[in-house]
Amino acid sequence: MADMENQLLAYHIKVATAAAEREEFAQHCTSLQQTVVVAQAETDSHRKKLLAVQMDLHQAKVWDFPYDCSVAEGKVETLTKAKVDATGKLDAAKLTIGRWQASAESAKEKQHKLEVEVASLRNKRAADAKKLAQTVDQLTHHAATSMEKAVAQWTVDHATKVMSMQDQIDKAKRTAEDTTALLHRRNKALEAKLKHANDRVAILESQLRPLSHLTNRAKALEAVHSDNKRLQLELMAVHRQVAGKKAKSKPSHDYMDEQPSIVLSNNQFQHQHSPQTSEGVETLQCELTRYAQVLLMSNRADEAGPFFEASLAQCPHHLDDAFVLRDHDECVNTLGTTVIPTSFA
DSSP, X not given: OHHHHHHHHHHHHHHHHHHHHHHHHHHHHHHHHHHHHHHHHHHHHHHHHHXXXXXXXXXXXXXXXXXXXXXXXXXXXHHHHXXXXXXXXXXXXXXXXXXXXXHHXXXXXXXXXXXXXXHHHHHHHHHHHHHHHHHHHHHHHHHHHHHHHHHHHHHHHHHHHHHHHHHHHHHHHHHHXXXXXXXXXXXXXXXXXXXXXXXXHHHHHHHHXXXXXXXXXXXXXXXXXXXXXXXXXXXXHHHHHHHHHHHHSOOOHHHHHHSOSSOOOHXXXXXXXXXXXXXXXXXXHHHHHHHHXXXXXXXXXXXXXXXXXHHHHHOTXXXXXXXXXXXXXXXXXXXXXOOOOGGGO
């Protein structure tokens, strides 16, 4: 279609060009015709003058007047030459007019051919446009029919899918309801079991409540035991350091006096310091503690253990109150720097 339009436009351009050339040829022909008319008028004027001169010359010859004909003959020759020139110009103008008329005829023929071609192209374009319109109508009808069929098929498929999805939704709802009922029953059973377990826990708590005091006491004893162990390790380290420093230096007489030359056993020491009164018991406790401390100072921790055990046996408040004794200040002063061995806790 675009090619046809381009061809039609080219033919229109050619027709317009031919028409312009024809108009130009017509104008030129008109100017040439005017020139020919002027030349013919001049020729007629020269002819008339020549005839007049010839008549005068003939009359002069006939009458035989003494007249000098040389001037008249010169005029005749001049007029004859002018006539010949005008005739040549007229012939040339006629030839030029003929050529231009032939060119105009050729241009007319070309224009006619171009007009015929343009008409045929217009007819062909009209036929193609009509055929294209018919094709468009057929395609539109086919598209409308196909669209109607597709819409109908899509409607049927959509309805089928909707029904299938509805069936699946109903099935899922039934499954969810069954699952919910099952979970509800399980929850009830679990709640009953939980209630039974809570009842048993309450019974066990009521049974274990009297043992809470013992538990707290055991925790306190464990705390005391851990503190004693830590303090024992620290004190042993300190005693080792002190013993090392004293071994390097010369021991003093006071320290040598405090160390027993003969280490007594626990039974011998208690027999020598056996108390007779309650004050004697407290004194025995302090003596046991001091003696155990002296043994520790002399790097005899294994021998000091029984003395600590005997001191604790004589004064159980050391274990119950964790080194806080309000009525036994003397024991506190001695035990505050000692450690209860872990084997006696």
